[in-house]
Amino acid sequence: MDGFDLTKYQEKGEEQDKIRKIMGKVLSGRDDYEAIIEEKKELKRCPKCNWALEGGEKFCPECGTKC
Numbered sequence: 481m482d483g484f485d486l487t488k489y490q491e492k493g494e495e496q497d498k499i500r501k502i503m504g505k506v507l508s509g510r511d512d513y514e515a516i517i518e519e520k521k522e523l524k525r526c527p528k529c530n531w532a533l534e535g536g537e538k539f540c541p542e543c544g545t546k547c
Contacts, residue, residue, distance in 0.1 A: 488495050496517065504513040524533040526540040526547060539546055 490496070500514045500517060503515040505511055507513070507515060524535060524547070525531065526533060526543060526545055528545040529540060529543040531540050531542040533540065533547060537547060
């Protein structure tokens with residue numbers, strides 16, 4: 481099954497702006513609306529115990545491993 485490759489629209493730039501405008505028009509019915517594309521933030525985790533880190537720790541608060 482052949483599909484339509486959308487990976488070029490995920491990168492920032494002109495292609496993403498085009499998709500934002502098209503999706504805004506489809507969703508709202510107006511030309512002046514632009515959809516907001518949310519970006520996923522990667523959560524830092526300890527390599528040993530997989531504990532979620534808040535960001536500034538040098539050592540894991542659960543197991544003590546240096547991060």
